Amino acid sequence: MTPSIDRSSPTAHEGEHHPVGLEFVRFVPLERGIHATMVVSFLSLALTGMTLKFSYTPWARAISHLLGGFETAGNIHRFAALVMFSIFVTHLVSLRNLKNREYGGSWLALVLGPNSMVPMLKDGKEFVATIKWFLGKGQRPQYGRWTYWEKFDYFAVFWGIFIIGSTGLTLWFPILFTRILPGWFINLATIIHSDEALLATGFIFTVHFFNTHLRPEKFPMDVVVFTGQMPLAELKRDKPLEYELLHSKGEIKRHLAEAHPEIVVKAIRVFAWVALSIGFSIVVGIIYAMIFAYR
Amino acid sequence: MSKHAWRAKQTPMEPAPPRQSLPLRGFPAWFPGLILTLAVLLCSASAWAASDSETCLACHGNKGMSTKHGAKVVSLFVDGKRFSPSVHSGVGCTGCHSDLDVKNLPHGKPAKVTCGNCHTQEQELYAKSLHGKAASRGDQLAPHCVDCHGNHDILPVKDKKSAVAPLSIPFLCGKCHQEGTAVAKRQDIGQHNILENYTESIHGEALLKKGLSVAANCASCHTAHSILPHTDPNSSIARRNIAATCTKCHSQIEAVHRKTIRGELWEKEANVLPACVDCHQPHKVRQVFYDFGMANADCMRCHSNPNLKAKDGRTMLVNDIEVAGSRHAKIACSQCHSEVNVSHVRPCETITHKVECSKCHEAVGEDFGRSIHGQLTAKNDANAPGCKDCHGTHGILGKVDPRSTTFPTNIPGLCSKCHSEGKKAALRYTGTQHNIITNYTESIHGKGLLESGLTVTATCTSCHTAHRILPAKDPTSTVNPANVPTTCGKCHIGIEAQFVNSVHSPTVTSTTKELPVCSTCHTAHTIRRTDEAGFELGIMNTCGRCHAEVAKTYFDTYHGKVSRLGYTKAAKCYDCHGSHDIANVNDPRSHLSRANVVQTCRKCHASATRRFAGYLTHATHHDPKKYPILFFAFWAMTGLLVGTFLVGGIHTILWLPRAFQMRRELKEAEAREEAALLAEAEAEGEPPSPPSEKR
Numbered sequence: 001m002t003p004s005i006d007r008s009s010p011t012a013h014e015g016e017h018h019p020v021g022l023e024f025v026r027f028v029p030l031e032r033g034i035h036a037t038m039v040v041s042f043l044s045l046a047l048t049g050m051t052l053k054f055s056y057t058p059w060a061r062a063i064s065h066l067l068g069g070f071e072t073a074g075n076i077h078r079f080a081a082l083v084m085f086s087i088f089v090t091h092l093v094s095l096r097n098l099k100n101r102e103y104g105g106s107w108l109a110l111v112l113g114p115n116s117m118v119p120m121l122k123d124g125k126e127f128v129a130t131i132k133w134f135l136g137k138g139q140r141p142q143y144g145r146w147t148y149w150e151k152f153d154y155f156a157v158f159w160g161i162f163i164i165g166s167t168g169l170t171l172w173f174p175i176l177f178t179r180i181l182p183g184w185f186i187n188l189a190t191i192i193h194s195d196e197a198l199l200a201t202g203f204i205f206t207v208h209f210f211n212t213h214l215r216p217e218k219f220p221m222d223v224v225v226f227t228g229q230m231p232l233a234e235l236k237r238d239k240p241l242e243y244e245l246l247h248s249k250g251e252i253k254r255h256l257a258e259a260h261p262e263i264v265v266k267a268i269r270v271f272a273w274v275a276l277s278i279g280f281s282i283v284v285g286i287i288y289a290m291i292f293a294y295r
Numbered sequence: 296m297s298k299h300a301w302r303a304k305q306t307p308m309e310p311a312p313p314r315q316s317l318p319l320r321g322f323p324a325w326f327p328g329l330i331l332t333l334a335v336l337l338c339s340a341s342a343w344a345a346s347d348s349e350t351c352l353a354c355h356g357n358k359g360m361s362t363k364h365g366a367k368v369v370s371l372f373v374d375g376k377r378f379s380p381s382v383h384s385g386v387g388c389t390g391c392h393s394d395l396d397v398k399n400l401p402h403g404k405p406a407k408v409t410c411g412n413c414h415t416q417e418q419e420l421y422a423k424s425l426h427g428k429a430a431s432r433g434d435q436l437a438p439h440c441v442d443c444h445g446n447h448d449i450l451p452v453k454d455k456k457s458a459v460a461p462l463s464i465p466f467l468c469g470k471c472h473q474e475g476t477a478v479a480k481r482q483d484i485g486q487h488n489i490l491e492n493y494t495e496s497i498h499g500e501a502l503l504k505k506g507l508s509v510a511a512n513c514a515s516c517h518t519a520h521s522i523l524p525h526t527d528p529n530s531s532i533a534r535r536n537i538a539a540t541c542t543k544c545h546s547q548i549e550a551v552h553r554k555t556i557r558g559e560l561w562e563k564e565a566n567v568l569p570a571c572v573d574c575h576q577p578h579k580v581r582q583v584f585y586d587f588g589m590a591n592a593d594c595m596r597c598h599s600n601p602n603l604k605a606k607d608g609r610t611m612l613v614n615d616i617e618v619a620g621s622r623h624a625k626i627a628c629s630q631c632h633s634e635v636n637v638s639h640v641r642p643c644e645t646i647t648h649k650v651e652c653s654k655c656h657e658a659v660g661e662d663f664g665r666s667i668h669g670q671l672t673a674k675n676d677a678n679a680p681g682c683k684d685c686h687g688t689h690g691i692l693g694k695v696d697p698r699s700t701t702f703p704t705n706i707p708g709l710c711s712k713c714h715s716e717g718k719k720a721a722l723r724y725t726g727t728q729h730n731i732i733t734n735y736t737e738s739i740h741g742k743g744l745l746e747s748g749l750t751v752t753a754t755c756t757s758c759h760t761a762h763r764i765l766p767a768k769d770p771t772s773t774v775n776p777a778n779v780p781t782t783c784g785k786c787h788i789g790i791e792a793q794f795v796n797s798v799h800s801p802t803v804t805s806t807t808k809e810l811p812v813c814s815t816c817h818t819a820h821t822i823r824r825t826d827e828a829g830f831e832l833g834i835m836n837t838c839g840r841c842h843a844e845v846a847k848t849y850f851d852t853y854h855g856k857v858s859r860l861g862y863t864k865a866a867k868c869y870d871c872h873g874s875h876d877i878a879n880v881n882d883p884r885s886h887l888s889r890a891n892v893v894q895t896c897r898k899c900h901a902s903a904t905r906r907f908a909g910y911l912t913h914a915t916h917h918d919p920k921k922y923p924i925l926f927f928a929f930w931a932m933t934g935l936l937v938g939t940f941l942v943g944g945i946h947t948i949l950w951l952p953r954a955f956q957m958r959r960e961l962k963e964a965e966a967r968e969e970a971a972l973l974a975e976a977e978a979e980g981e982p983p984s985p986p987s988e989k990r
Contacts, residue, residue, distance in 0.1 A: 055859040056850070070860040134949035149946070171853070175900060175907050183909020188928055190853065191916055195932035199939060207943035215950070217957040 022256040023229035030094055032228045038087050038157075039275050044080035046201040046282055048073040053194055054289035081168055088161050114245060115145045117155070123148040144241035149211050160200045167193035202286060205279035213276065221276070226268045227260055348378070350397055351388040377448040410440045420520040436471070436478050443467060459519070462502060464512040465493060484524075492578040509544070516540050516577075532577070538568035591615070593642070594628040594635075617690040630655075652682040662762040667769075669762075678719045685709055701761075703750040707732055707741065710755045726767070734820040751786075758782050774819070777801075779812040793875040798882075811841065825874075828863045838868045848913040864899070871895055871912065 027035075051060040051073055067073045095110070103109035111118050125141075127148050132138035146154075167189040170177045174186050213222050224230045232252070236243045246252050260268075352375045354360060360371040378384055389395055391408045411418025421427040421440070429437035443459060450457040458467060469490040471478040493499040493513075501510035516532060523530035531540045542548060549568065552561060563569060595615055597603060603611040618624060629635050633654070636645040653660020663669040663682075671679035685700060692699035700709050711732040713720035721729075735741040735755075743752040758774060765772035773782045780800070784791025798804055799811050816837050823830045835858060839846030849855040849868070857865045871887060878885035886895045896903035914922050916929035 051860065052853075052856050055856040061860060064860045070857055070862040073860075131949070134953055140953075174910070175902050175904060178904060178907040178909070181906075183906050184911050184914070184924070186907075186910045187852075187914045187922075187925055191925055191928050192932060195929065195936060199932070199936040202936070203939060203943060207940075207947055210947050210950075216954040217961055219958065 021259055022232075023259050024232045024235045024252070025229050025255045025257045026224055026235070027228040029228065030090075032226055034087055034091060034094075035225045036271070037083065041080040041083040041087065042201075042204065043275060043278050043282075044076055045084065046197070046205075047278070048077035048080070049194075049197050050201070050282060050286060050289075052077075053198070054285070054293075057285070057289045057293050059285050060289070078172060081165070081172075084161060085165065114242075117146055117151050119148065119151050119155075123151060142240040144239060144245070153208055153212070156200070156203070160196065163196045164193055164200065167196070198286070201279075201282060205283045209276060209279065213272070221269065221272055223265075223268050223272050226272060227265060229257060229259065232256075348375075348384070348387045350400075352378075354401075373447050381447060381449050382451055383447075383449060408441075408446075417520045420518075424520060424522045425524060426522055436481065438471065459514075461508040461510075461512050462506065464514050465490060465499065465503065468513040486578060489578050492576075496578060496580040498580055511544060515544070534570045534572075537570045537572055541571045542568070591628050594632075597641075613689055621689060621691050622693050623689075623691055649681070650683075650688075659762050662760075666760075666762055666764045667766055668764055678713070678723070680713065701756075703752075703754050704744055704748060706754040706756055707735055707745065728819055731820045738820060738822045739824050740822055753786060757785070774814075776809075776812045776814070779814055783813045790875050796884075797873075797875060797877045798879050799877060808841075828861070831863045831867060832858060832861065834869060835867055845913045848915040851915055852912060854912070866899060866912075870898065 047063065048067065051064040051067070052070075054060045055064070064070050064073050067076060099105060099107055099110045103113065110116065122144070126143065129138055129141040130148075133140045170181070170186065170189040171193060177185065212225070215222070243252075246255065259265075352373065355371055355373040356375050358372050361368050362371055363369070373388075383390060389397060391410075392405045393412070394406045395402050409418070411421075422431070426438050430439055445458050452459055454460065455462070457463070470476070472484075473479060473490045474488060494503060498511040501507040502512055518531050521529075521531065523533075525532045525534065527533060528535070530536065549562075549566075561569065595613070598611055598613040599615065601610070601612045605611055613628075623631070631650045631652075632643070632646060633651075634646040634648060635642040639645060651660075653663070664673070668680050672681060687700060692702075694701040694703070696702060697704070699705065712718065714724075715721060715732040716730055721731075736745060740753045743749040744754055760773050763773070765775075767774045767776070769775060770777065772778065780791050780794055784794075794800055794813075795802060801810055804810065816834065825831070835846060835849065835855075846868075850859065854865045854867070858867055873886045876884070876886075878888075880887050882888060883890060885891065893903055893905050893908045896908045900907065911922065911925075914925055916922065916925040919926040
């Protein structure tokens with residue numbers, strides 16, 4: 001395509017000419033793949049888990065039946081859990097690779113750098129500033145690579161995998177675990193696993209969906225995590241600090257790539273909507289089970 | 296009293312012949328005189344005797360003649376008109392009252408008459424008898440000769456008016472030996488309602504209703520004077536003597552008696568008769584019918600006519616082939632329809648009652664009378680079933696005949712005639728069981744019986760009995776909850792043995808609450824296979840009816856939740872607690888006792904350990920006292936959840952207005968840019984540039 005003047009934003013900097021049709025790459029393919037896989041495994045876990053937790057409701061029985069009966073649902077659940085564990089491990093490995101590649105092999109640099117997921121003072125300040133902005137008492141803060149809510153979502157997964165995973169393993173191999181732990185730990189694990197999962201799924205299907213995918217300014221949906229790319233102007237608007245940082249280092253060009261074919265984007269949207277619908281239905285089912293049919 | 300006087304015959308007094316010398320050849324002259332004197336003496340003796348009675352009767356013939364014994368007035372009247380025809384009239388008064396001197400009148404109190412002075416044998420026998428011994432003891436109730444025979448009016452035994460005539464004997468003995476008399480109240484002789492029973496018995500009926508005077512009366516068996524208790528080896532009714540007593544009349548009994556009774560030989564020793572009373576109750580000798588007199592052919596003369604109808608239009612045709620093929624083939628018509636009278640041209644016109652099956656089937660009849668069917672019959676309930684409603688009439692086949700209505704596989708159909716929905720028994724039924732027959736047919740018993748033809752399986756009569764059917768409310772009913780384990784245990788012996796020792800049995804647990812029995816968990820008529828998924832999963836609700844709290848907590852556990860999704864292999868109540876052998880946890884026999892619990896877990900978790908068995912199967916996070924850690928953990932997690940949602944939710948809600956604002960601004964910016972580009976294109980005359988990036 002013949003490069004022409006970037007008309008994508010009236011605030012484009014002078015001297016910068018980026019070809020139209022190219023987009024900023026925010027997530028590399030591995031990251032996109034991990035997130036998509038995580039979506040699938042998370043939904044599987046949620047669906048099969050909730051049919052057991054709420055087995056007293058008719059919808060749970062119907063879905064359990066649809067999935068091939070209780071035993072099959074259980075196998076799906078355990079398989080998806082294994083997938084989740086492997087995602088976790090893959091992510092840790094990729095973090096190590098990132099560290100080596102871009103941070104000179106230093107964990108500290110990774111953890112304390114500007115692109116770190118670790119919550120810092122700046123996030124606290126941004127949180128306060130955001131609340132002020134919500135209440136009309138201030139300007140929208142200039143966010144960097146990761147906003148505080150994204151960091152929260154990130155560590156929520158860590159927390160979730162740790163808590164739900166460990167209790168889940170206890171429930172999966174009770175005899176093994178009760179070699180060391182007392183028998184009533186199984187009871188405890190049941191409560192913690194069940195309630196933490198409820199928290200996780202409820203949160204993801206409501207707050208996370210809104211924060212990341214369904215914000216009105218992004219309506220109908222923000223699929224950047226799956227496509228991996230976003231228009232440069234969006235980057236500039238949403239993450240101005242990051243844009244500035246990259247721009248100052250002249251690294252924007254490095255992060256540009258061709259937009260995906262429409263069909264790919266369409267397919268991704270379909271996937272996203274399906275996942276969203278499943279998630280919403282689960283939330284509706286949970287609300288029904290907990291408020292109207294509770295036993 | 297001289298012997299000569301006794302020998303006097305009971306002939307009217309002859310006048311003395313005139314004195315005259317009769318010339319007799321060869322005899323001395325004084326011979327006729329001697330003869331004459333002797334004759335005179337003889338006659339005067341009887342005359343003396345006769346005039347003796349007359350003398351006595353001169354005073355004692357007076358109706359008002361009496362004396363005083365202390366305060367009592369005793370009549371001394373003797374009715375000469377009754378004494379004259381009596382057996383003792385020839386003996387005269389002094390024949391018995393021999394201590395009296397007729398010459399010196401008035402005489403003093405006479406001694407008691409000893410009949411044994413003449414009747415020695417009888418007196419001896421009497422003295423040894425029960426009556427005699429009682430009399431010699433001075434027992435006021437003991438009978439003396441006079442109590443049975445009378446005194447001045449004793450008639451010969453053959454005279455119908457005699458007090459001891461055969462037809463009078465039952466009433467004579469019955470004066471003392473009937474219910475309510477002083478004798479009956481004082482002595483318990485082991486036999487009751489003797490008179491009533493005897494009257495109904497074959498002997499009594501023959502004697503009293505048909506006037507057959509040779510039929511056995513009391514004295515025939517007990518003898519007249521030698522009445523002894525059956526424990527006395529000399530008694531006519533002692534066990535070893537009974538056969539001899541009965542064969543006095545039934546002399547040919549050995550030849551005609553049935554040789555086997557109830558599968559046993561009648562004569563236990565060869566040619567030694569058994570004690571008749573072993574089978575034939577002494578006073579209640581049952582009526583046995585013999586097919587003499589009213590032959591079946593006589594009945595069939597009319598009853599083989601297909602046009603024969605009763606007044607109400609019912610057919611009176613009897614299918615004698617049917618009868619011949621039935622269990623009653625060897626029994627004559629008149630044995631059941633016993634009210635026929637052979638002497639009538641139409642013998643059946645004397646039939647007033649329905650056939651009484653219990654005449655032969657006594658025990659069954661007694662049972663039936665106590666049953667609810669029998670009670671309704673006694674109340675003349677129109678819907679009450681009688682014998683023939685279930686068994687039929689002329690075509691009764693035994694219950695081992697597959698064609699019989701009472702053959703096991705036919706029984707549900709039989710009972711359903713009244714007890715299926717919409718039929719007469721179901722309409723008045725007020726209990727909890729409905730669609731009984733339909734349910735039973737689908738149940739494991741029903742399928743076994745009707746689909747697989749397993750005739751030993753439980754049918755209606757197995758549990759409800761055939762003739763002792765009573766409603767469950769009745770404490771003697773076989774289906775009363777207290778009796779259900781015994782009823783089911785008739786076949787399920789092992790289970791009953793287990794159940795009786797389990798915690799659900801009243802012998803182990805004493806409680807005011809209702810304990811479950813077989814039908815509580817298995818139901819009465821919808822008993823299903825216990826390895827069916829429906830039963831296995833349904834049992835938890837059954838246990839939960841009484842154990843509501845632990846059932847709830849069970850459903851909070853993995854086992855419970857998974858069972859609700861239809862998984863039958865997860866542990867259900869009975870997998871851990873057992874089913875019929877449930878014992879208290881503290882009982883060493885319990886599946887969940889400390890010693891046994893790991894083994895129980897190992898039924899499914901092959902490598903379970905003791906610590907694993909420490910899992911709390913009925914733990915709940917709702918109980919802070921019993922399970923504080925779980926309670927705390929639950930509320931901590933809930934708090935976390937609520938807190939997270941609160942923060943996240945509020946954050947999101949607050950974001951919304953800003954988000955919409957941003958959206959509006961973006962749209963406006965887009966629109967402006969679009970306008971600018973279009974304007975630029977217009978101005979330059981160049982083809983319009985591609986529009987800005989679509990999202």
